[in-house]
Amino acid sequence: MADSNITKHALATALRELMTELPFEKINVAHICERCGMNRKSFYYHFKDKYDLVNWIFDTEIIFLVRDEDLETSYEKHWEFIEKICFYFYENHAFYRKALQIQGQNSFADHFREYIRPLLSARLAYLYANEPIDEFALDFFTDAIVCTVERWLLKKDCLPPEQFVEKIKSLTEKGAASIYREMTQEKDKIS
Template identity: 55%
Template sequence: MEEIPFDKIRIADICNRCDMNRKSFYYHFKDKYDLLNWIFDTEFISFAKDLSQAEELNEHVDAVQNICNYFYENRDFYRKALQTEGQNSFPEHFRAYVMPIMKLRIEYLFGDSEDEFTLNFFTDAAVATIERWLLDKNCMSPDDFLNKLMHIVQQGAEALHNELNREE
């Protein structure tokens, strides 16, 4: 994807580059989108595990920091991956990957993960925020991104709490 746009990459190109025959490729992958998603899955699994096992806020923040660092270090790859379109595209896969992680967090925070609206809301917010950050041509550092994110969440929660208590 550094040399050729993803939509122009053919299975034959991948096979030639890897000295692999098409039959072997299709034994392992459905298509080039499946390969792209596999790259993400194999590299991201440890981060997802840390995030899903985080119980305390500081553990959760540390896990998110590690995820942000990973995406930032690999931002050229993920900028291109996030722009893929079509069936089995990376943005669809990424959203499907984030959803169960958000479900665990919603269960922890609200005690209910069966509310599809809440799950979709938080999943979409997380995915869109990460996409916007990575796709920005002046992509800020992971530390700045996480600090701004934490500030918005904390200030928003505090402002909402204050406003709700003021009305009582």
């Protein structure tokens, strides 16, 4: 198992280096293998294609990052978790900026979307007092998050993560407070 991880990490390092030099669409498996001194057979033993390798990099690093997180915590802890994820993306901005530009089947954006759907589903179930969450609501919030993160990371000089998260938190809280205020005013008019 250790040898397998060493091989995977070597291939990942090679791909990361190549992505600083070439557009992703110009990189092929032969380039990756040549960069780390391996053969194509080794690559295909571990990964289906270069898209699979990009997604493995994310999965491996994000699992390491969030493995000890308790997602059943307080409101402030949820924001700290979001900021932690954003710091990870910011620190790896150059890589994810290119990864998010990958188009088509097996794109990183699609993989990221599928990764966050269950997290959002659990959070929405909690917020909606365990009411079933329909696909429309889940798609709406998933798309909002993916689009926002993409727009943030695709800017060459993107905001630092603490500012990015603070903007999202402020918009969320102000929006919720405004909606609550409007609903309360409507109820007061009816009473």
